[in-house]
Amino acid sequence: MQTGQKDQSELYQKRIPIFTRSVKGRFRRFKTSVLALAYAIYFLLPWLPWQRLDAPAQAVLFDLPGRRFLIFGLTVYPQDVIWLALLLFIAAILLFFVTGLVGRAFCGYFCFQTLWTDFFIWIEHLAQGERPARMRLHRQPWNSEKLAKVGGTHALWMLASFWTGLTFVAYFTYAPQLLVDFFTGQAAPAAYITAGILTLSTYVAAGLMREQICTYVCPYGRFQSVMYEPETLAVHYDARRGEAAHGRAPARAGQRTLAERHEKGVGDCVDCGLCVQVCPVGIDIREGLQYKCISCGLCIDACNNVMDSFGFPRGLIRYDSEMNLASPVPAAPKAQWKNLKTIGYGLALVLMTAYLAYSVATRGSFERAVNQIRQPLYVVLSNGDIRNRYQIRITNKAAQDQTYAISARGIPADALDLGNFSEIIIKPGHSALVQASVRLPLAVAAQTQRFELVITPQGKPAEAKVEYVRFDAPGKRP
Amino acid sequence: MSEQKPQTVPTTGHVWDGDLQEYNNPLPVWWVYTFYATVIFALVYWTIYPSWPFGKGWIGGVSKISYVNSEGEAKTHSWNTRALLLADMNKAAIAQKPYFDKVEAMSYEEIAKDPEMSGFVISAGKTLFADNCAPCHQAGGQGMIGFFPDLTDDDWLYGGSYEKIHETLMGGRRGYMPAFSEVLVGTEIDQLANFVASLSGIGHDTAKAAAGKVLFHGDAAGCHACHGSDARGRQDMGTPNLTDNIWLWANVPAADTDEGKVAAIRGVIASGLNRGVMPAWSGRLLPEQIKVLTVYVHELGGGQ
Secondary structure: OOOOHHHHHOOOOOOOOOOOOOOOOHHHHHHHHHHHHHHHHHHHHHHOOOOOOOOOOOOEEEEOOOOEEEEOOEEEOHHHHHHHHHHHHHHHHHHHHHHHHHOOHHHHHHOHHHHHHHHHHHHHHHHHOOHHHHHHHHHOOOOHHHHHHHHHHHHHHHHHHHHHHHHHHHOOOOHHHHHHHHHOOOOOHHHHHHHHHHHHHHHHHHHHHOHHHHHHHOHHHHHHHOOOOOOOEEEEEOHHHHHOOOOOOOOOOOOOOHHHHHHHOOOOOOOOOHHHHOOOOOOOHHHOOOOOOOOOOHHHHHHHHHHHHHOOOOOOEEEEEHHHHHOOOOOOOOOOOOOHHHHHHHHHHHHHHHHHHHHHHOOOOEEEEEEEOOOOOOEEOOOOOEEEEEEEEEEEOOOOOEEEEEEEEOOOHHHEEOOOOOEEEEOOOOEEEEEEEEEEOHHHHHHOOEEEEEEEEOOOHHHOEEEEEEOOOOOOOO | OOOOOOOOOOEEEEEEOOOEEEEOOOOOHHHHHHHHHHHHHHHHHHHHOOOOEEOOEEOOOOOEEEEEOOOOOEEEEEOOHHHHHHHHHHHHHHHHHHHHHHHHHOOHHHHHHOHHHHHHHHHHHHHHHHHHOHHHHOOOOOOEOOOEOOOOOOOOOOOOOHHHHHHHHHHOEEEEEOOHHHOOOHHHHHHHHHHHHHHOOOOOOHHHHHHHHHHHHOOOOOHHHHHOOOOOOOOOOOOOOOOOOOOOOOOOOOOOOHHHHHHHHHHHHHHOEEEEEEOOOOOOOOHHHHHHHHHHHHHHHOOO
16 A cells, blocks of 8 residues: 555554454453453452551551561561562463463463453443444544543543552552542652552553554563464464455355355355454454464454354364464364473473472571671680671561570580570561671681571471571681 | 655745845754753743852742751751751651660660660661771771771770770770880890790790890889789770780781791880870760760670
């Protein structure tokens, strides 16, 4: 198509508005269920109460000033950052694993851009009606009806965006208090700024930009394409069946039944265009697999409905692999997991998930860090003994006061001096510093490279943790 | 790209000398609007923040910074980074105040036994030490042989109790030893040096050491008057114990040979020293800061 001079000189192509037709079917039901579940979790979780001794009664609370995340019965401290790393690793591997098997399932069903866009389209549908009505409204000049409907849509979008932003903030502070504070101007500036930015970004991303986010902004969509294999299941149009020898054709008289169509050499596709009308990214799946496709399956629903109404077999558009479609006798589509890549990802996924679960389940009730004081590394005492000093920081991660005992192994019993703190009581969530000094005669010091510091919570000898520390003396080289 | 666009740039309409014309190529629209936006930004900025010089001062702007200073007076300034710093400092001081109040109210022993206060002293003391003491005593309190005493060992020139450390901090100290080259000859100084070396088990000449012992206890040199007849020093005078392994002035640990060690001792005896000066901190630091430092320094060397 010849584009005008004006279009050529513009940096960006003007967006062609997409008015999606609603559709019923298996994939639509699945998408709606995921949406309902995800929204229920996201919007209700901050309001779930959970009794705690030392923190607000909120089941999930990311307590930034307190430097801890409270997740039901679990308290996560900054020292547990490895869990975050594991979680991110698991998420990445899960994405690779799923994409290799069934394509961009994350994009189509689980991505928040898809979920929020879906919800915003539902609002649009609610306020302005089905696709033809929306198109008519779009074309007609501005009048009170258009103003009310379009304005109403945007107002509802704004409201949904705002509630999304406010909910996000509610994860970081006691939600019922936030709600009061927010509307009485008492909340922290960070709450207003965060809610404001998220309101705006949600409104822009899910209301205005929509598929452009997936096409132009999101890197994941693009790099998921490289994970596709010929065996990967993806939303495909069965061109051999749909086009046959003489291409697709409407179901006019004389080519209504399959028998008539096959006799004429016409494909099974009746060219109704519904698969294009329901597509949220505005593509025609019949042109083949393309980078814009988020693999949401709505065209499958639309096509199946049409096939049903004509009495044709379903699955003209279906989940299938490129390899299977190209084979002379296509078999029933099936996820091909028996290859090194998929099994490898699966194994990594299982191992890492197991490790994370193990790490969370066996987390200690306290955290310790021992630092040798390095200025000076050692001190020569008046009788020639060598002294090293250590700073021991203990963080109590349990929910109640706890007494900790510190002892040493590998050095004489009287060598360790803990001042007043051979036993120390620490409040929940608090840390304490203990200065320890170790004094060894020169001859013993020369033999001692390392020793062990043992920190034992009182009454829980099984949870004792051992820290190996250096002992420095003159003449020793590190 | 290589295609030439039709030349349709309009002119300004002025014609000079019959044929001279001027093309009208206005600035790009985005540039013009950005420029207008910066103008508006400047106007808003002037209203909020300090901007124009005016008379002897300046136009302060509507944005204000309020804080309560250390004297408890409420202060309000127009926004500036200095006031911002003052407000931050005072906020930090107010947050620290309960801890310093506790330090004032508690005894040294109570502070050392309380986990929370002990933790506060370790961190606040470290900062105070780094700001005021570290230039001489070094960051870890390890001092420097020949200049500043080591605070991390178990030897205390003036006593290592809380009270003594506090006294040292408040009033400062002045260490002095006369130069014995003025009253003794070289061989005598060598004998004394060998005797002092013998006290700490350093290799020495026994004959010289025996002669040195006589000199040490005799009245000509009079070493025993300050260092004590047992050579263990006197804390009331701040004289060091000569029988231990701690060396402040003579850099014995750095010498590899016994001769070198004796020579280092000889140098100190011959030239004496008059640089063991610690300033008084009573007027420079607040009483509670000195108290924090007392506990911190006591903790460094384990006290006495």
